[in-house]
Amino acid sequence: MDRGRDQTWDAIVVGAGPGGATTAAFLARAGVRVLLLDQAEFPRDKTCGDAISPNALAIVRELGLADEMEETGFRVSGVRLVAPDGGEAVAPVPPRAGRADHLRIARRFEFDDLLQRNAVAAGAVFEPGVNVTDVDTSGGRAEVTGSRGGRSLRFSAAVAVLAVGASTLLPRRTGLLSGRPRFGLGARAYFHGIAGLEDRIDFRFDAMPLPGYGWIFPLSEDSANVGAGFLTPSSRVPPNPRAVLERFLGHGPVRAMMTGSRRQGPVRAFPVRTDFATAGTVGERLVAVGEAAGLVNPFTGEGIDYAMVSGKVAAGVLARQLQSGDVSAAALCAYDRQLRDRFQHLFVWTVRMRRLYLNRRLLNPLVRAARREPAVARRVTEVVLGYRSAASALSPRMVFQVLRSWRTDSSRADG
Numbered sequence: 001m002d003r004g005r006d007q008t009w010d011a012i013v014v015g016a017g018p019g020g021a022t023t024a025a026f027l028a029r030a031g032v033r034v035l036l037l038d039q040a041e042f043p044r045d046k047t048c049g050d051a052i053s054p055n056a057l058a059i060v061r062e063l064g065l066a067d068e069m070e071e072t073g074f075r076v077s078g079v080r081l082v083a084p085d086g087g088e089a090v091a092p093v094p095p096r097a098g099r100a101d102h103l104r105i106a107r108r109f110e111f112d113d114l115l116q117r118n119a120v121a122a123g124a125v126f127e128p129g130v131n132v133t134d135v136d137t138s139g140g141r142a143e144v145t146g147s148r149g150g151r152s153l154r155f156s157a158a159v160a161v162l163a164v165g166a167s168t169l170l171p172r173r174t175g176l177l178s179g180r181p182r183f184g185l186g187a188r189a190y191f192h193g194i195a196g197l198e199d200r201i202d203f204r205f206d207a208m209p210l211p212g213y214g215w216i217f218p219l220s221e222d223s224a225n226v227g228a229g230f231l232t233p234s235s236r237v238p239p240n241p242r243a244v245l246e247r248f249l250g251h252g253p254v255r256a257m258m259t260g261s262r263r264q265g266p267v268r269a270f271p272v273r274t275d276f277a278t279a280g281t282v283g284e285r286l287v288a289v290g291e292a293a294g295l296v297n298p299f300t301g302e303g304i305d306y307a308m309v310s311g312k313v314a315a316g317v318l319a320r321q322l323q324s325g326d327v328s329a330a331a332l333c334a335y336d337r338q339l340r341d342r343f344q345h346l347f348v349w350t351v352r353m354r355r356l357y358l359n360r361r362l363l364n365p366l367v368r369a370a371r372r373e374p375a376v377a378r379r380v381t382e383v384v385l386g387y388r389s390a391a392s393a394l395s396p397r398m399v400f401q402v403l404r405s406w407r408t409d410s411s412r413a414d415g
Helices: 016-030 054-062 064-068 108-122 169-173 241-252 250-258 306-326 328-357 360-374 373-383 396-414
Strands: 009-014 032-037 074-076 079-080 089-091 103-105 123-125 132-135 140-150 149-161 183-192 202-205 212-218 225-231 264-275 286-288
Touching: 009 016, 009 140, 009 306, 016 032, 016 108, 016 306, 032 108, 032 149, 032 183, 054 064, 054 103, 054 306, 079 360, 079 373, 089 373, 108 123, 132 169, 149 212, 149 306, 183 241, 212 241, 212 250, 225 241, 225 328, 241 264, 286 306, 286 328, 306 328, 328 360, 328 373
Parallel strands: 009 032, 009 149, 032 123, 079 202, 149 286
Antiparallel strands: 074 103, 079 089, 132 140, 140 149, 183 225, 183 264, 202 212, 212 225
């Protein structure tokens, strides 16, 4: 068994996506000897919506990649919501201190490779093509075992980081996950030759039964990531995410928009873990970041920014604890506390409020109110971007505006 080329790792990060690469970069900057592993050769594709939010762009800037990001993906400065009845509202990305006033839509093939190369430039060692099958922390070290090209591999470090996305294999084997986590499902495809794209992302609730939704995220002036998904299983939504996407593409306004376009590459389906509110994040000599800790927004399915933020937080805690020599589960709970302080309320209340929001009775008047009232549009956009929880967005003024829209429309219907 090949034990790897260095036995003196301080930290091993399993998974080189946004969460893992961000963790590795910040650890390496702190002087930690870090090994970054991934089962794929980079660059590689990753199936998701490809939206890089202002929260994620803030971490990109901290990593020193602001200039590179200007050359990556497509800049969008607005959000359009289409209600179940076809009504729509458009709002700009709201200004927020320390945040960009736009998003970037960038293929993960490019974005993840940019982050991985940044981690290596910071001092991390990257080993691609390694299929990790176990992480054992019972013997005073984090022993990571796997294989590459049919050859067994073993690496050892003081601590390990799981950044394995939606895969539950290692979280279960390490005891961070028990029971059945909450998953959503989605499917996306790339299309070229789309007419009428603007510098905004579209969320459409008119194309399928709720709680399903569709999106159109432009990658250029005439190409986009087009997808559909659902975060709450329902008998009203087809269980196959590809069928959900087909239904979305067949919806009249979407079909008209896509006339003349052509699909590039296959339709790809993907799961998303949204169970952070009840998920385990730390163990003995072990932490989980990003989707491996259930950190995907239960309302929108956004996960890149949570992965990067959790990676930065994990690196800070790990660097400090490695220096002190204490990487026990009790010491690493400082990481979990920081995540709970930042995200627990948002996840708990977003799950609770999701059913209230994702129905025709609220979405129709909510979108109408957003079209009429900039303050309502801003609140809704802040929920979409993860700036606030769905519960906190329901201020008395917002409730009043939604009720007024509902009453106005009811009066017109009666008349």
